[in-house]
Amino acid sequence: MSEFVPAARLDQLAPERGLALEVAGASVAVFLVGGEVHALDDLCPHSGGPLSEGPLENGCVTCPWHGARFELASGRSVGEFQCRDVRRHAARVVDGRVEVALTPRAARRS
Numbered sequence: 864m865s866e867f868v869p870a871a872r873l874d875q876l877a878p879e880r881g882l883a884l885e886v887a888g889a890s891v892a893v894f895l896v897g898g899e900v901h902a903l904d905d906l907c908p909h910s911g912g913p914l915s916e917g918p919l920e921n922g923c924v925t926c927p928w929h930g931a932r933f934e935l936a937s938g939r940s941v942g943e944f945q946c947r948d949v950r951r952h953a954a955r956v957v958d959g960r961v962e963v964a965l966t967p968r969a970a971r972r973s
């Protein structure tokens with residue numbers, strides 16, 4: 864895992880919604896759900912849909928393009944529309960800032 868880097872202010876995140884960010888050159892979708900911050904790649908593995916724009920339900924985000932669902936806590940593809948898992952990144956809040964540590968691509972599970 865790489866180092867944590869500042870990605871956004873916590874007050875930029877709206878509860879139960881995604882926010883698209885650039886983190887060290889990567890497109891990352893950050894979510895604030897139940898007081899926890901989650902970070903996934905913002906490109907759906909199916910065809911590149913923006914996960915940051917997808918609806919959230921039961922700890923999952925649904926891709927707004929074709930409906931693939933991914934667990935926020937793991938990045939796993941779940942539900943009927945199966946595709947590759949999405950890369951999940953570590954995220955934390957420090958002094959009102961959201962910090963993200965990118966998961967190297969070689970460590971991705973699929």
Ligand code: FES
Pocket residue numbers: 907908909910911912926927928929930931
């Ligand atoms: S681009 Fe996400 S389900 Fe097709």
